[in-house]
Amino acid sequence: MNATRAVRWFFRSTSALVLAFMYAPLFVVIALSFNGSSALTWPPRDLTLKWWGKAIHNEGARDALMNSLKVAAGATVVALVLGSMASMAVHRFRFFGRDTVSLLIVLPIALPGIVTGIALNAAFTSAGIEFGLLTLIIAHATFCIVVMYNNTLARLRRLSPNLEEASADLGGDAFQTFRYVTFPLMRSALLAGGLLAFGLSFDEIVVTTFTASPGLETLPLWIFNNLSRGDQQPIVTVVASTVMLLSVIPVWLAQRLTGEPGAVTGGTR
């Protein structure tokens, strides 16, 4: 579009400033991971690599990372199935309560995490359900459904119904139509939603605090517990820096696999 030079310049510089704002604290974290002092104080002094050395041998962090990956994977799968089922129902049928469904799906993410957390905690406790990986997956899946739902619903609305009709005309049954026609067309939307859900679960701390079992630490819980121990803080900065650097992979992956930058942000709807 033919924005004037001044307009372009304005947007370029404000964007640069906003990006600087977004990244400054991340650089502070990385800088602190080389801090010789064990308290998170500024400025870092006596630069050292010892925390990185210690972090590599930290079993707690490794176990926590594994737990986080398990929970995020489990929650994503459940949310993927439930979210896409709901979106197909809403897309294809007019039914009583249809409007309520979207509200119901949005609710777990629209209500503050602490409400969701203590509600699930109260329910699990009074129902006598033992806390563990399973309760975490249930809790995370609940607030991840909306991401899958919105992503797949948006894609379904863009799809031409003719394709599915053609499949039926050619003798494909409902399952075949789904498998060979609908699913491939939805693949990138599922992937984008899935990654978003995975990320949402991976970094969740509030609901997690209230639904984890004794001794079970996800990465955010591990970070939380270790940030409240004086001598562990620098190791946390190392782990956080590593996760930050590694997070480039899923973001890059999403862009590559979906082939369009917008897909990652749900921009394809």
Add this chain to the structure above:
Amino acid sequence: MKTARLAALAASVALVLAACGSDSSGSGATALDKLGTAEKQLNLVVWAGYAEDGSTDPAYDWVQPFEKETGCDVQAKTAATSDEMFSLMQTGQYDGVSASGDASVRLIDAGLVAPVNTALVPNYADLSTFLKDQPYNSSGGKNYGIPHGWGANYLMYNSKEVTTAPDSWGAVFDPASPFKGKVTAYDAPIYIADAALYLMSAKPELGIKDPYSLTQVQFDAAVALLKDQHGVIGEYWNDYTKSLSAFSQGTTVIGTTWQIIYNLAVAENPDLKTVLPKEGSTGWSDTWMISSKAANPNCMYLWMNYITSADAQAQVATYFGEAPANPKACDVIAASDATFCDTFKATDSAFAEAIHFWATPRTKCLDGSGDACVPFSEWIKAWTEIKG
């Protein structure tokens, strides 16, 4: 219409859920007579640093040796506050807890913990006598726990800014403090006792005898003092790293602290000093308690004995930074740190007896002065109001 139907459905689901839950009252639990075979598991609620298995720091591991010795697989859940410990114990999923005094009395009263048969804990005989049969770990002549370790709440200050060394808690309760915005206080309802302790000597006409047994008038005076203090508070702290970074950085210059925080902070900022003010101080003494619903009572007894052994005590005390309940641990520690037990005054019974250890206030006064004390539920509500 449809919302009503949804609500009705949801309500019925919840009622079923609620009905399935069990009622947690009933304190008829009795102590174990003799040890049976160890179960395979042990679920604990602990303060961070009380059950280290080497996953945080490979040099500190006293859980795995216990697991090898007894076959009890330990799962430890760390709690950040006494309130959290209490609510975790309410779930009935844990066998034991390392409770401070502001949780232990509640746990006893609620019937969530069972009496302990100290005969089954051989190391109990070695523990400091000033920690035994205290209001926070016994009730009605029955013992409810094994002492673990203790510490006082000191007054810490930054001598660069607080140039005249304070000797009274008045320094943090002055609403016109020159250090406005740089004062800190412990963030828990139990901190009201610190104000009461100060009023014991600052306003003797109130007649406060025990900071945990307050009449309504005494309580209101303490709360008013804290509301005034709120104006000069920079931030409250509940986990010790928050206090550590604030004092090291210099954003906080005066306030209540623990020995361990001082030890770590003074390494960062040599201007820091601590003092035990003339009014004395409050403090915490932690107790291992066994759940009245313990699924693994034998493992819990084995743990209580193990964790109070000289070797385990030495490791916990040095890692956590507290005075060990077992003085024999001092001999073990002395091999690597000769001054440790002196710093923490571990064997100084006169010092320990001057500390008003945390206890949970209740209507029936803890000091036996009557039935008109302000109960802890009011302390909790007041704390929210104090912080505004």
Add this chain to the structure above:
Amino acid sequence: MSTSTHTVLPAPSHGAGRRLSRWLHTKPRARLVALIGAPAAWLLVMYIGSLVALFLNSVYRLKEDGSGIDKTFSLDNYHELFTTQVYRDVALRTIGIAVAVTVIDIVLALPIAFFIAKIASPRWRTILVAAVLVPLWASYLVKAFAWRAMVASPGGVLDTTFGFSPGYGVTALIVVLAYLWLPFMVVPVYAGLERLPNSLLEASSDLGATFAHTFRRVVLPVIVPSLVAGSVFTFSLTLGDYIAVSLVGGSTQMIGSIVYQNHASNLPLAAAYALVPVVVMVLYLLGIRRTGALEQL
């Protein structure tokens, strides 16, 4: 389009799947139930059921000695909440902070989202989208702790670099919350702008509109649903926060801090107070339902 267009459909299968498919074809209601049953049941039982279980607690009471919950019906908690000043103050303060955070995030998100979607070259667009998304993956806790080191006064990063820092308190809290939730605003706004056809902008400027005019009259109306969607996040996340406030808020209390502190010590009161953010958010959601914002989340 994906590779499926080249796939030759295999011969129709026979057997159970086929029969089920045919049966479903004649019974649309059964198809509907099969699709919506599981998600609806999950959300009703797991989520609405849990909320009801929580709010049932709000009509119970804490026993006097704090040793448990007295399960007889009582409105004491609500009485307490309505008659004690602190709860009203904290609720209003929290909502005020949420509004401030939302406004800041909108102001920050608009230019960068517009730049990425409409001005940057495709190559830069890819890089910038990634750059906005990476902080979303960085631990929220660690970012909050980093801010604690940044706004510390004296001696924090801001203080040593720029010679000024707000120190711990409400100002720092608003900045930090705005920082933490910013990606949640940028992402929907970017997605909304991407959908806006460039031709529309060109048409506007061809007709002689200034850029500012185009932005106000063409761009803004189209992305209102996206802004509203972002505000759902910024609002709900702020209403529930108890971690950032304890790290950089100084002695400030928010709704989340009171709910968190009381959850362990006085669940009935915590449950009653948790109704405040729920009511705020539900009213908000009902208010924005018509804008189509709920589908942008």
